[in-house]
Amino acid sequence: MTIRTLCFLTVLYMTMQSFTADVIAQPIDKKASKETKALYKNLHTVTKKGIMFGHQDDLAYGVNWKYEPGRSDVKDVVNDYPAVFGWDIGGIEHDKKENLDNVPFDSIRNYIREVYGRGGINTISWHLDNPVSLGQAWDTTKAVASILPNGKAHQKYLLWLDRVAGFLESLKTDQGVYIPVLFRPFHELNGAWFWWGETHCTKEEYITLWRFTVDYLMNKKNLHHLIYVFNTNSFKDEAEFLERYPGNNYADIVSFDVYQFAAANASKAALKKSSLQFQEQLKDNLMVLTAVSKRKNKPAALAETGFEALPDDTWWTQTLFPAIKNFPIAYVLVWRNHGLNSENKMHYYAPYQGQASAEDFRQFYRSGKMLFLKETGKLKLYQ
Template identity: 30%
Template sequence: MNNQNEPMLGKSKVSLMLVIVLLSVSCSKDELTEDTPIPDNGFVLQPQDATLYMVNPNATAETVALFYNLKTLSRTHFIVGQHNAFHDFYNNMAGDSDIKKTTGSDPGLLGSDFLFITDDLNDGTSSNWFYQQEQRIKSDAIEAYNKGMVNAFSWHLREPYEGVSFYTSEMTDFQKSNAFISILPGGENHEYYKQKLEKVAEVAKSMVGADGKLVPFIFRPFHEFDGDWFWWGKSYCTPQQFISLWQFSVQYLRDILNVNNILFAFSPDNSFDSSIEYLERYPGDSYVDILGMDNYGDLNNQGQTGVNNANKKLQIISNLAIEKVKIAALTETGYFITPGTNNPIPNFYSINLYNAITANNTEIGYMMFWYNTETTYCTPAPGLPDTADFIAFANKPKTVLQNELPTMYTLPN
């Protein structure tokens, strides 16, 4: 049943602003070396130069276009996304995504996860639940691509000893102390980890859109690594160990397995207050396409102070992305509303969140809400107390949903 309150969002704002950006001042650049900083002095990335700033210089044409178009779009707009938008709904009201039920348009980005796909119990048979999830997730990603949307995959990888948990609260002290170290090159579980990367590569190479092209996607492994709740967190590996594993993972996927349709996203939580802190575990410009941040805490009913703190951190990654010619993103966020228990914050979407993302001229390519459940939501369905606030957010000048996305998979002439 779709009782939809659907004010269509036909603003035509993106195309106009992208034309302005493309016509704005540009500059030639000298030959670049790894980690060469580019100041924000009027530099505008040119389509033919996109691969110079990407992890994979052999990326497919569609993946190069995605990088370029996200970078260009970020100068004036940000894409609104949601994790599992096609399959998780508030009150289990299946059908259109909850964002589409509310606004008339799907989100511009679909979040997915390799969790079930790389599970030890996925045996590749049609009757296997994990394999069925693999097929469903791939189908969703292909549908999103066919709609012109962006795809972003997280990876809640289970620890390698028992293959059961990714939360340290569910692990033994031995597992917490050894899981990450064990998958490094030379570690006892390194071959196991390589098999998981091979599964990622298999899926990457199997997602083909209606146009016959491989589906590009953003890959965001080892997210929120500055916390301790995941086994890849800061208490369980040194900065150099984290950097070494990240670099190995990129090299294995790109150079050994020849996967050419991935953009790599680096994504701590919100515990940094400076670029030095943000870059403590940064593996280098040759290994990262997207500078991200997950941030729930600053927006968890912290008022204007929280909004300011969130914006300050987005300024840090925005400035780094401008300097390094990368894409900045708010890779996960949301305020979890359970009616009667945790109620909506007035103007959360249209003022708090929007201002956190856009104040001080930040250049953020996209943001992603976490998924809705039967009893809790991050984005309201129709008829809820904050539905109008979300519609107002969706109609803000810089927000972009699916129905107003520019062409993301073709470079301009």
Template identity: 30%
Template sequence: MTSTQNVIFIYLVNFIINVNPNPVDNGATIETKQLLSILRSFSKDTHRFLFGQHKATMTGCEGGHSPYSIHKRNNHTSWTFTEGQVNIHSEDKLCDIKDLTGEYPSVIGFDLGDLSSRSLAIQKYLIKRAANRGLIVTVSWHMRNPLNGGSPWTTDDHSHTNLSHTVRRLLDGGDNHLKFKQVLNQAADFFLSLHDAKGNLIPVLFRPFHEMDGNWFWWGTGNRVQNTPDDYKRLFRLIVHHMRDIRKVHNLLYVYSPSKTNDKENYLQFYPGDSSVDVLGYDYYFKAPFSPAITDFQSRIAHIADLAKSKGKSAAISEIGITSSGLQKHHRFWTDHVLTQILSLKNASISYIMAWMNQCGAHSDVVRVPYRGHEASSEFLKFYHHAATIFGSEMKRISIVPQIVG
């Protein structure tokens, strides 16, 4: 540790110790409260934030080799961690970010998906390894429609099922309420199975049913499903109640993350209330060529950070990137359009930001974060080396704080 890093570490530890966590779950584990303290500390720091990527150790675009599942295309070898590797206790050595920077991201995302035993076995294995490295784990949920098992994306659901008011039908009194509770129980079982090397439950940032203000998911609005903001609020509260109060899952922090709102009033349109949310998130994607303008991104960050501060919550950019393979042309995206803009807002503090996963396979490449050898890799290294960005190696030190009693 250099002298500069040592000063930063001491500053962060003192900062975190003096943050009083107050999660929406009064029975939250000590480790979960500790995680919230870390997030709250960064939500008060305008100079530093955690950087993460979804499925960073589960799939990537370069360096693939056995026993990973691999595809060779366009002079690079993509890879996917397999269930077979779980069975042989394989090292999860591959990670595009680590291969480029030498460090894992400080936050790693996973997804419950369809709750298949194969997928959950892989993710449970990788979550435990991430937690043992001191990394922060976040879990989203692209749930299949409980009404018919159809796709999370309404445009991909070609069944003849009447999907009208899907969310309302999952709530208490709805004709699919019991089926939905069974699905929630599967998720609860998964969360309760996550233990670190010391036997403690691993704290998880749980981000269910994100981007609800868009029309692409069955839990969204403005589509044939005809959900309402009130339906969504009740759904989110139901999830928190079931996990926290019925199943006694006390290792979750709850993240709320819309994607289209442009002011505080719109942001709160689907908000389930302060008693159900720990982190105010936002999913933001630039389009290539850049649209909307950078000022739009800045104003939305400012709104969320200000709201979080007023509510005593943490603020996060729960997804961020550029669409249409924009990174191929805009090599300085992560420095010019993300880092510089976050730091330009003097009074806006963000606890973490997360890129979506790199998706490279036999037929297509979608690169969200550069891998080693990618055209944008040298520019991303500038993002990595900046004092504001926190990657995995610092997490073990940041996480070493006195246990929080109560």
């Protein structure tokens, strides 16, 4: 082989690699805004630097505080914000002023703008009420078939989608730039607790609902700043994970949710056993997820996780970090810090100042693998 031939083949290989990367980095929306395309590309490449850390409702409230500008339980502990901020729009379908957790939608909109301005990422879930019974998302009265085209509640669902679209369309900067968001509807689809769960609708009904929703928001409402996140709960194998996958043209990110549980006042031995079981489950699921991610050229994420009230003060470095550190996932998000709930029970998933796992969380922060806002802000994810 001549040097000229070798050089030609090298250039050809590099060109093909570049072309493949460009193909990989395209969201399903062919009209996606340039900021959305840039974010999607960076969700692919950020895994080379580490895993972004996320927290639900981080700016809105924390343990023993609410609506204090600039405050965050995460920031109180590590002097840095999460890289990913989760929000929920449950209640928007009824045109309410506040979501299901009593956070005003006007505030959520402002938080989303603030996060974008700092270079962070916003992800939105939707715990929508049951459209047939009008109970909450956890009311499992059968409803999916009713809201599909030609169903009895289809027009109601269209109204609800219009209200969702109205909120999403309002997510703009003062200069009129649409803020990209990761939209995660109908999540934990293989669970039984939501009315869209697998025991309450057929595979075909779920896929039809997903595809209709994406088509409506993208093509009917002309929203081109959404990145669509397909999400299951923990699963036993790849077949279960992909059973209701809507197809590569209808999902941008693949993800799942999984939480650790233990009995109240569990002993150290019981907590250790729980942690080992959780790690094994998490690793098994991440192995499947990242294999699917690579094959389908979709970024992967651990969209929800956590251990309520963090009874294990080394959970961050001894349980979560060892389980996720070797997997190419774009982000991991822990659930919200509500504080004392109506059942007189502490409900939080990130440490707050003085909480037992706070020092361990600082070690987790300093691991060099976890990415928070100071680091991701430098990456210019939207360019």
